Amino acid sequence: MNLSLPPRIPLARLPTPLQPLDRITEKYSTPHGGPRLWVKRDDLTETAMSGNKLRKLEFVAGAARAQGCDTLITCGGIQSNHCRTTALVGARLGMRVQLILRGEEKGIPDGNLLVDRLAGASTAFYPARQYFETLPELFAHWCDFYAGRGHKAFCIPTGASDGWGIWGYIAAAEELLADCRAQGFEPEHIICATGSGGTQAGLTLGCHLLGANARVTGYAVCDSADYFQHKVLEDIRHWETLNSQSVDETSLDVRVNADYIGPGYAEAEEPVYRAIAEAASLEGLLLDPVYTGKAFYGLLQELRKGSYRDCENLVFVHTGGQFGLFPHREMFPFLL
Numbered sequence: 001m002n003l004s005l006p007p008r009i010p011l012a013r014l015p016t017p018l019q020p021l022d023r024i025t026e027k028y029s030t031p032h033g034g035p036r037l038w039v040k041r042d043d044l045t046e047t048a049m050s051g052n053k054l055r056k057l058e059f060v061a062g063a064a065r066a067q068g069c070d071t072l073i074t075c076g077g078i079q080s081n082h083c084r085t086t087a088l089v090g091a092r093l094g095m096r097v098q099l100i101l102r103g104e105e106k107g108i109p110d111g112n113l114l115v116d117r118l119a120g121a122s123t124a125f126y127p128a129r130q131y132f133e134t135l136p137e138l139f140a141h142w143c144d145f146y147a148g149r150g151h152k153a154f155c156i157p158t159g160a161s162d163g164w165g166i167w168g169y170i171a172a173a174e175e176l177l178a179d180c181r182a183q184g185f186e187p188e189h190i191i192c193a194t195g196s197g198g199t200q201a202g203l204t205l206g207c208h209l210l211g212a213n214a215r216v217t218g219y220a221v222c223d224s225a226d227y228f229q230h231k232v233l234e235d236i237r238h239w240e241t242l243n244s245q246s247v248d249e250t251s252l253d254v255r256v257n258a259d260y261i262g263p264g265y266a267e268a269e270e271p272v273y274r275a276i277a278e279a280a281s282l283e284g285l286l287l288d289p290v291y292t293g294k295a296f297y298g299l300l301q302e303l304r305k306g307s308y309r310d311c312e313n314l315v316f317v318h319t320g321g322q323f324g325l326f327p328h329r330e331m332f333p334f335l336l
């Protein structure tokens with residue numbers, strides 16, 4: 001089946017590479033065997049706008065342009081990869097960007113926040129409680145603010161995870177499956193970090209629409225398995241509404257592993273940082289402690305348990321996030 005995609009603005013460098021992780025595969029093989037590990041390098045979608053958010057924003061920006069919008073409003077944590085990518089996309093397309101950020105501005109900006117500022121995005125900071133309790137009102141406020149100045153805003157939810165954004169990973173599923181076939185295999189498992197649900201929703205729906213047998217599992221970095229199982233289906237329902245499509249939900253296998261969240265969102269413990277260092281030293285693969293590092297650590301623990309021993313090929317989708325690594329530099333004392 002060939003997917004019929006809606007209008008998009010080409011922004012990412014596609015296709016991204018699919019690479020084997022043979023040193024890590026060898027280290028984490030058990031006496032009972034285990035899969036060959038592969039990584040889909042979506043950290044290479046572009047240099048500064050890198051990561052999974054850019055695939056989503058190709059379709060989101062396409063919808064914004066089609067609706068005559070000149071301003072993008074979105075939200076996230078201070079070190080949000082999605083906000084950083086939106087800021088750079090806006091700069092590239094000549095659109096204003098307003099970021100609604102959760103947390104306090106402290107000291108000299110670092111990581112993603114520094115890039116937000118360099119890209120010219122406007123930033124507004126809110127305490128976590130106010131952010132979570134009044135986010136719809138904050139979006140409405142900034143929409144009115146720009147409308148009062150003659151601008152039309154397009155509102156993008158957390159992580160661009162909605163019926164527009166998941167098109168990015170429906171298309172990515174088609175690309176990934178073609179990559180695997182070119183390497184001579186069909187993946188039994190596809191693994192990704194899940195923090196807002198949209199990447200997992202797109203991969204799950206994409207594999208379903210394409211008739212693939214690959215099982216998609218999201219390793220949660222916050223919230224709970226129940227939350228993400230609901231959120232993935234919510235995004236798919238929104239996609240159905242936007243595209244006048246119908247999907248049999250009972251045929252969707254929404255898998256979430258929430259065993260490796262740790263202390264909470266954007267918080268990790270030493271084993272995660274050690275897994276990040278291990279991936280860098282064995283494979284030259286740079287992960288981050290908020291999303292990919294946490295999910296990859298979880299995957300390695302499951303391999304040790306033998307969870308995937310009956311699988312021949314497993315693909316980890318590297319969703320980017322390296323800019324978020326640097327504000328955590330003090331968490332690597334074991335490297336000194």
